[in-house]
Amino acid sequence: METVAKNSSKKSDSEQNLKGSSDKGFIDELSSYSMRHIPYLPHTDQDREEMFNFLKVKSINDLLEGIPKELRKFDLNIPQGKSEIEIIESFKEIAEKNIPASSQISFCGGGVYNRFIPSVVGEILSKGEFYTAYTPYQPEASQGTLQAVFEFQTLICNLTNMDAANASVYDYATAAIESALMACRVTKRKKILIAKNINPEAIAVCRTYCWGANLELEIVDFKDGTVDLDSLEKHLNENVACLVISSPNFAGCIEPVSKISEIVHKKGALLVSGVDLIGLSILKSPGDSGVDISFGDGQALGNFMNYGGPHVGFISCKKEFIRQLPGRIVGLTADMEGKRAFTLTLQTREQHIRREHATSNICTNQSLNALAVLIYLTYMGPYGLRGIAEISLSRAHFLASELEKIKTKYNKGCHLPFKAPFFNEFVLEIPISAAEFIEKLTKKNILPGLDLNGIHGYKTNQILVSVTEMNTMNQIKIFVQNVKEIFS
Numbered sequence: 001m002e003t004v005a006k007n008s009s010k011k012s013d014s015e016q017n018l019k020g021s022s023d024k025g026f027i028d029e030l031s032s033y034s035m036r037h038i039p040y041l042p043h044t045d046q047d048r049e050e051m052f053n054f055l056k057v058k059s060i061n062d063l064l065e066g067i068p069k070e071l072r073k074f075d076l077n078i079p080q081g082k083s084e085i086e087i088i089e090s091f092k093e094i095a096e097k098n099i100p101a102s103s104q105i106s107f108c109g110g111g112v113y114n115r116f117i118p119s120v121v122g123e124i125l126s127k128g129e130f131y132t133a134y135t136p137y138q139p140e141a142s143q144g145t146l147q148a149v150f151e152f153q154t155l156i157c158n159l160t161n162m163d164a165a166n167a168s169v170y171d172y173a174t175a176a177i178e179s180a181l182m183a184c185r186v187t188k189r190k191k192i193l194i195a196k197n198i199n200p201e202a203i204a205v206c207r208t209y210c211w212g213a214n215l216e217l218e219i220v221d222f223k224d225g226t227v228d229l230d231s232l233e234k235h236l237n238e239n240v241a242c243l244v245i246s247s248p249n250f251a252g253c254i255e256p257v258s259k260i261s262e263i264v265h266k267k268g269a270l271l272v273s274g275v276d277l278i279g280l281s282i283l284k285s286p287g288d289s290g291v292d293i294s295f296g297d298g299q300a301l302g303n304f305m306n307y308g309g310p311h312v313g314f315i316s317c318k319k320e321f322i323r324q325l326p327g328r329i330v331g332l333t334a335d336m337e338g339k340r341a342f343t344l345t346l347q348t349r350e351q352h353i354r355r356e357h358a359t360s361n362i363c364t365n366q367s368l369n370a371l372a373v374l375i376y377l378t379y380m381g382p383y384g385l386r387g388i389a390e391i392s393l394s395r396a397h398f399l400a401s402e403l404e405k406i407k408t409k410y411n412k413g414c415h416l417p418f419k420a421p422f423f424n425e426f427v428l429e430i431p432i433s434a435a436e437f438i439e440k441l442t443k444k445n446i447l448p449g450l451d452l453n454g455i456h457g458y459k460t461n462q463i464l465v466s467v468t469e470m471n472t473m474n475q476i477k478i479f480v481q482n483v484k485e486i487f488s
Contacts, residue, residue, distance in 0.1 A: 109466020
C-alpha cells in the first residue's frame with residue numbers, strides 16, 4: 001500500500017512537460033486545450049500540401065478556376081469546426097427534443113401502426129446473411145434469401161386466400177397503383193376508379209402515375225363511411241378497368257366487399273382491394289369476397305414505424321393474372337439431383353427484360369422488411385395473430401363506446417359520425433376543432449389520433465383514432481378521463 005501511495009503521488013512525464021509544475025498550471029493547460037485539437041478529419045495540412053504538389057496547384061482556389069468568378073463570390077459563413085465528441089453531443093441535444101411514441105400514450109394510425117414486435121424478429125433479422133445481403137433480387141441470390149421470399153409469398157396467399165403473391169413492392173401507396181395498372185393491362189382499359197375513403201396517400205400516388213401513363217382517374221364518393229354504391233354505378237362504364245377500395249378503409253370502416261364485387265364485375269371491370277393482414281385473421285378474406293387483386297402494407301407485422309418508412313407493400317391475385325404481377329416471384333422446383341430448390345420464376349422488372357415488356361419500373365423490393373413480416377407471422381401463428389386482432393377489435397370498440405358517453409354542458413359531446421362496422425380504427429367527431437383537441441391532449445403526453453382536417457370528405461372537428469394491442473386498458477381509461485376533463 002505504501003508503494004502504491006508513493007507512485008500515485010508522482011507526476012507523469014507528460015504532466016511534467018506541461019507549462020508550469022504546479023497543479024494550477026496543469027489545469028490551465030488542459031482548459032486551454034480545445035477539443036477541436038482532437039482530429040477526426042483524415043487529412044492533415046501535410047497531406048493537403050502533398051496533394052497540391054501532385055496536382056501542381058497552390059490552393060483549393062486553383063482547382064476552382066473553371067468556375068466563373070461571379071459564381072465564386074459568396075460568403076459561406078461557416079461556423080468554426082467542431083470535434084467529433086462535440087458533434088455527437090449536438091446531435092444528442094437535437095434528438096432529445098423528439099418524444100417517441102413509446103414514451104407517450106398513442107392512438108395514432110392511418111397507415112402506420114404501433115404494434116408489438118417480438119424480440120425474435122430483430123434477432124433473426126440482424127443475422128449477417130440477411131442484414132448485409134447485397135441486391136437480393138438478382139438471379140444469384142442465395143437459397144436462404146430465395147426461400148425467405150418464397151415463404152413470405154406463401155403466407156400472403158394464405159391470409160388473402162389468393163393464388164399468387166409477389167416478392168413485395170415499396171409500400172401501401174405504390175402497391176395500390178401497381179395493382180390498378182395491373183388491372184389496366186388485364187382488361188386493356190384506361191380508366192381507374194378509386195374510392196375517396198381510401199388512404200389519401202394512395203390517391204395522391206395514383207394521380208401522379210395516371211398523369212404519367214395517360215390514364216383517367218375518377219374518385220368515387222363514400223356514404224356513412226363506406227363506398228356510395230349509387231355513386232359507384234354512375235361512374236362505371238365499359239372504359240373502367242377497375243375500382244380500387246380498401247377494407248377496412250381509411251376511416252376504419254369495413255366495406256361490403258362482396259356486394260361491391262358484384263356491381264363492378266357486371267361492367268367487366270376488376271375489383272382491387274387493400275387489406276389489413278392482421279384484420280384478415282378475423283375478417284372475410286378478399287379471395288372469398290370476389291376480389292381480383294388485393295394489396296396492402298406489412299409494416300404492422302414486425303416492422304417499426306420508422307418515421308413512415310421503409311415499409312413493405314405486397315400484391316396478391318388470381319392465378320390467371322400472375323404474368324401481370326409487378327416485381328418478381330420466387331418459385332419452388334427441384335435441381336438435377338431431385339433436391340428442393342428455390343428460383344426466381346418470374347422477373348418482369350425492367351432490369352431483367354425489355355423495358356417495353358416490363359410490368360413495372362420498380363427496381364427493388366423490400367426483402368428485409370418482408371423477412372420481418374415472415375418471422376412475425378411464423379412466430380405468432382394463426383392463433384396468435386387472431387388473438388392480436390381480437391384484442392385490437394374489442395379495445396377499439398370499448399374506447400369508442402366510452403368516448404360517446406362523454407357530454408358537454410351544452411349536451412354536445414363525442415360521437416362516431418359513421419355507423420358502418422369497424423375493426424380497430426374509427427373516426428371520432430368532437431365539439432371543438434381537431435387541432436385544439438390534439439394540442440390539449442398532447443400537452444399531457446397523449447396522442448389522441450390523426451387530424452382529418454384537410455383530407456377531402458372529412459370535417460375540421462374529426463380525428464382518426466387507432467387502437468392496437470399496445471394500448472392497455474389503463475391507457476384507454478386515462479385517455480377517456482382526460483377527454484372528460486377537456487369537456488367538463
